[in-house]
Amino acid sequence: MNNPNKYRLRRTMMFLNCQKPSLIKDPYVYKPDSIMLDLEDAVAEREKDAARYSLYHALQEIDYRGVERVVRINGLDTNLWREDVRCAVAGGCDSIRIPKTENADDVRTVEYAIAEAEREFSRPEGSVLIMAALESARGVINAMSICDSSERLFGIALSGGDYSKDLQVSISGTGVEFMGARQHMVIAARAAKVQCFDTVWTNLDDMEGFRREVEIIHSMGFDGKSIVNPRQIPVVHEIYTPKEKDVIFAEKVIKEIDTKKAQGIGVFTVDGKMIDIAFYDGAKRTIALAKASGVYKGDL
Amino acid sequence: MEIKKTAVAGTLESSDCMVTVEPADKGLQLELESAVIRQYGRQIRKVALETLKRLGVRKGRVSIVDKGALDCTIKARVECAVMRAAEHEGRINWGGMIR
Secondary structure, X not given: OOOOOOOOOOXXXXXXXXXXXXXXXXHXXXXXXXXXXXXXOOOOHHHHHHHHHHHHHHHHHOOOOOOEEEEEOOOOOXXXXXXXXXXXXXXXXXXXXXXXXXXXXXXXXXXXXXXXXXXXXXXXXXXXXXXXXXXXXXXXXOHHHHHOOOOOEEEEEEOHHHHHHHHOOOOXXXXXXXXXXXXXXXXXXXXXXXXXXXXXXXXXXXXXXXXXXHHHHHHHOXXXXXXXXOOHHHHHHHHHOOOHHHHHHHHXXXXXXXXXXXXXXXXXXXXXXXXXXXXXXXXXXXXHHHHHXXXXXXXX | OOOOOOEEEOOOOOOOEEEEEEOOOOOEEEEEEEOOHHHHHHHHHHHHHHHXXXXXXXXXXXXXXXXXXXXXXXXXXXXXXXXXXXXXXXXXXXXXXXX
């Protein structure tokens, strides 16, 4: 399976309630990288059916202008999730988010249902990707096996609300209660070469706190953050866009390594800093992110 | 599809519409209320009637109160109201009856 969207840019993933037509009709105007069309917690129990019909037609008829369309299905402990998968795959979603993922078998169970739906609705095999939300201590502990569970899995996400309940702590706003889970999940994701996403920040009146949190998770290695309000999007994109000096340096590093490699030189300096091949992948990532963010127009 | 009971789907929020479906002895009646009925009334009726036809509804009273819904929302609300009124359960025919 080789889905070119597996490693696409996902700095922001905005949650939208499928029950609300006003929310799902034009979220692309805010330019998130992904939208999360929610059939789960945001949808009232008696409106689950209505949300599915809205989702199907929105996916079929609204041009989301390149924004990734992820669908959050209901949990595997409900009798709703199988029809959610059929609806999302038939509608044409890009990815499915599994809530409350506890282990690798959860991912494989959903993967099987997705594959069945792809055949039923004549979609290419492997066209629908998966992300797994970890919402419990057990899920976080099993992050590594979850990350390795499926070729379709592009990433894992921390879901802070349920996780904090399971950990028997309250959300402080400092992030101290999430430190262990965040670090563990990023390491697992990197080891498995998948992406890692942080939980939502729900205090919309505290934009300074939000900014601080995004700076922290960016420096920890997260690929992006779940978003609940369009106001949060520009803050995340600004923090995730490589600074001009970093782009210039990365460009020099790549070009110098390519040149010196041909000359048989392994270690050298760029702008007074010692550089070797270990810097190559990081510099490549900076350029790729700069390109994706629209701030690199060079020839690399 | 047979309308067995009265059912409602949708809301009166902006960009939505509220669809009520009721049993009737014969024929299909469609009532529409919308602030943009002069501009879009014909289109809303067309979408609703096509949806009802796809669902195989031949008898019933359908009322739509539109609050600026897109075509995709009108379809979704009509389908949901009809499915509820028909007491449909089980797998949905996505891409067939629902499209």
